[in-house]
Amino acid sequence: MPIVRPFLASRKFVSTIGAGTGTGETFAIDATSFTDDTGAAATAFPLPSYYILYINGMVQTADVSTISTTAITIPDGETLDGATPVIVEIVVN
Structure with a gap:
């Protein structure tokens, strides 16, 4: 059986x-x-295999957020300065 690369x-x-x-x-x-x-x-966000959240350029641990195709939830995120950049890298397959 041939190997299929993901x-x-x-x-x-x-x-x-x-x-x-x-x-x-x-x-x-x-x-x-x-x-x-x-x-x-x-x-919309694509369905992720996994995702990486960066807040102000810092990688966040998995317990900091949840994601769906419509939004990313960051509990207590409103306590951060409004100008803080948020980057979401979504890995799809």
């Missing part, structure tokens, strides 16, 4: 904490508040 690619999305809404456990940033790799407005 296809993996990543997509990057950029926004700021100020684009988020809610407080505490419900703080989230909608996918539509992000721009994609090409600088175009995002309409």
Whole structure:
């Protein structure tokens, strides 16, 4: 049986904490508040194999967020400065 190599690619999305809404456990940033790799407005996040969240350029641990195709939830994210950059790198296959 031949070995089939998996296809993996990543997509990057950029926004700021100020684009988020809610407080505490419900703080989230909608996918539509992000721009994609090409600088175009995002309409949704792709379904991830996994994702990496960067807040102010620092990689965050897995317990800091959850993601869906419509938003990324960052509990207590509203406590950060609104100008803080948020980058989500989504790996798809």
